[in-house]
Amino acid sequence: MRTAILGLLLLITLAALYFAARAYLAQVPLGPQQTVVTINPKMGVHTRLTDEAEEWKIKRSLEMVREMGAPWIVEYFPWAYYEPKPGHFEWNHPDTVIAHANRQGLTVVARLGFVPEWARPADTIPLYLDEARYEDFGRYAAAFAARYRGQVSHIILWNEPNLSQEWGFRPVDPESYTQLLRVVYPMVKAANPDVQVLGGALAPTLAPPGSEWGMDDLIYLQRMYDAGAAAYFDTLAIHAYGWSFDADDPPDPEVVNLRRAELVRDVMVRNGDGHKSAMITESGWNDHPRWNRSVSPGRRIENTIRAYELAAGWPWLDAMAMWAFRYPWDAKSYQDHYTFVGTDFEPKPIYWEVQAYAQGKGDPQ
Amino acid sequence: MNVFKKTWQVSENLPGLRLRFIPTIGLLVAVGLLGFWLISRYFSADEDTTWQRIQQTGVWRVGMDPSFPPFELLNGAGEPIGYDVDLALALAERWGVQVQIVAIGFDGLTDALLAGKVDSIASALPYDPRLTADLSYSASYFEAGVRLAVAADAPIQSANDLAGKRLAVEWGSNGDAEARKLQRADPSIQRLTFPGAPEALAALLAGEADAILVDGVTLRQMQGSGSAIRAVGDALESNPYVIALPIGAHVLQGQINSALAEFTTTGFLKNLEERWFSGGAQ
Structure with a gap:
């Protein structure tokens, strides 16, 4: 009996040692402080690290962003992941992502959204948020802003609220989204006065009036201003995809292209918000051979670099983040053709060409 | 009768013996349940409801995005044509059923299969190892890498x-x-x-x-x-094109794979390539 107990204790000790060693070996050192070397300080990418569990992959992604020459990243920090129970926060993953990003010299723009189950009615999707729960969201956003003071400089409140799907499959409602800003903005600023709060992040869309799927972004933004949104964001987040149009194609209210961003900017100016800056937090071209909004791989490269050049020349724009740097796994759809780096970290040609541009190495190819 | 009585008597005399039987009985019950589970699993696995449905209705519903020539496209009359259409027709002919082409956008094909809207996808579809828990795949019929x-x-x-x-x-x-x-x-x-x-x-x-x-x-x-x-x-x-099937459609999968093997041997697939990549068939 005594031998059995001793054997059991030995087994438990060995198991504990094994798991402790595994945890120790799994740690990834932050490494030395890095800086981004680039000719264009407005270059950015939207990373996709939310579902990236392995720390070395998080670090490698951010290293590659720095090595490409992009000083800005936009990253998603879902509320449901980090406040699974009211008032109970689990910050391990965002701690890891933000620490590595900062160490690589990257400026983090945090996109917040995705409602936990406890904060929404049953049978709703995580993009559904009742007005009665805006304060709950505000508490999460404020806790995030306070925790990462000095580490995260910008926070985006919600994503593409002018699409029904992103609004919990409800009719879109610019006045209600403005109310969200009205509730959450002061909570975030009280928690961290330094942080810049971004509103909008509207999807570029030509949805006709009354569409069940969404609302034209230019109309939606005007209705936000009409509802008094100007006082509740510091910077406007803009989504500006190129689809099948060239980066230099002129802006047109009836067209979704990159320079539609200038029309969004016009709405800001018309509403007395010209003193504020804007940030393009999603942009890019797709080179899928079958998607009807894609371009050839070469045109994708040319347009991406040209878009960065345009961003550098727009005084009202802080940064431009391309969708998307890398996915944790292949989507096996046209979405894979937005990325700069494969899931295996193999750089695509666009990565090398953008890097060459950021290093001032002249014409691509 | 005597034997029974004798056994009973032994048990009464030795109560510990009865306790000793409990693990044995438990083991036998567990083995029996495991055997039942394995047998029922074997027989239920043998059922391919997709194949049964195709046989019963005489129709094989094939999801396809007819926008990727020469694999699938629409002709002047708006009918789907192409390499994959001919391949589907040849397979259906072997089984004595009709093909019903269901036009679906490329990104909606997998969901349509999972939702049971189609029996298969034949649409220059790349093999995706990440989806093998949800879908079955045929052997490759074209290397697009x-x-x-x-x-x-x-x-x-x-x-x-x-x-x-x-x-x-x-x-x-x-x-x-x-x-x-x-x-x-x-x-x-x-x-x-x-x-x-x-x-x-x-x-x-x-x-x-x-x-x-x-x-x-x-x-x-x-x-x-x-x-x-x-x-x-x-x-x-490598980027092999395959036909996708519901996860339990093992009979259909076997039928397709044996046909593809034969089509390779007979030169049918080579002829299809020559027909659709020469430009003449369009």
Whole structure:
């Protein structure tokens, strides 16, 4: 009996040692402080690290962003992941992502959204948020802003609220989204006065009036201003995809292209918000051979670099983040053709060409 | 009767013996339950409801995005035609059923299969190992991955023969990505970039490049249009096209795989390629 107990204790000790060693070996050192070397300080990418569990992959992604020459990243920090129970926060993953990003010299723009189950009615999707729960969201956003003071400089409140799907499959409602800003903005600023709060992040869309799927972004933004949104964001987040149009194609209210961003900017100016800056937090071209909004791989490269050049020349724009740097796994759809780096970290040609541009190495190819 | 009585008596006399039977009985019950589970699983696994439905209705519903010539496209009358259509028709003919082509956008095909709206997907669909928990796949019937190609009379026999050679690619393409990898391994390889695959091919045919890297579909289109080029070696990055099926459709999967094997042996697949990549069939 005594031998059995001793054997059991030995087994438990060995198991504990094994798991402790595994945890120790799994740690990834932050490494030395890095800086981004680039000719264009407005270059950015939207990373996709939310579902990236392995720390070395998080670090490698951010290293590659720095090595490409992009000083800005936009990253998603879902509320449901980090406040699974009211008032109970689990910050391990965002701690890891933000620490590595900062160490690589990257400026983090945090996109917040995705409602936990406890904060929404049953049978709703995580993009559904009742007005009665805006304060709950505000508490999460404020806790995030306070925790990462000095580490995260910008926070985006919600994503593409002018699409029904992103609004919990409800009719879109610019006045209600403005109310969200009205509730959450002061909570975030009280928690961290330094942080810049971004509103909008509207999807570029030509949805006709009354569409069940969404609302034209230019109309939606005007209705936000009409509802008094100007006082509740510091910077406007803009989504500006190129689809099948060239980066230099002129802006047109009836067209979704990159320079539609200038029309969004016009709405800001018309509403007395010209003193504020804007940030393009999603942009890019797709080179899928079958998607009807894609371009050839070469045109994708040319347009991406040209878009960065345009961003550098727009005084009202802080940064431009391309969708998307890398996915944790292949989507096996046209979405894979937005990325700069494969899931295996193999750089695509666009990565090398953008890097060459950021290093001032002249014409691509 | 006596035996029973005797046993009972033994048990009464030795109560510990009864307790000793409990693990044995438990084990027997567990083995019995396991056997029942395995047998029921075996018989239920034998049921392929997709195949049964096809046989009962006489219709094989095939999801397809008819926007990717020459694999699938619409003719002047708005009817789907192409390599995959002919392949589906040939398979259905073997089974004595009709094909019902269901036109679905490429990104909606998998969901349509999972929702039971179609029985299969035949739409130049790349194999996706990430989805094998949800879908079954047939064997590959076309390799669309990046291939190295050279002029028909060129001495290059593999990617190992590229030292010092000029490699033409479409700028930014998967071929370009592979060329950069080869170049990293052997900096003597010269990478020539062109706006599109046709320009890269023209450079090869004009002797301005020694080889090209293109995807399998483009390669077959080049060959079909009469360019005297040949593929060298296996795909540098495999991208096999397959037919996707519901996860339990093992009978249908077997039927398709045996047919594809036969189609390869008989030259039917080769004929399909020649028909649809020559441009004449369109």
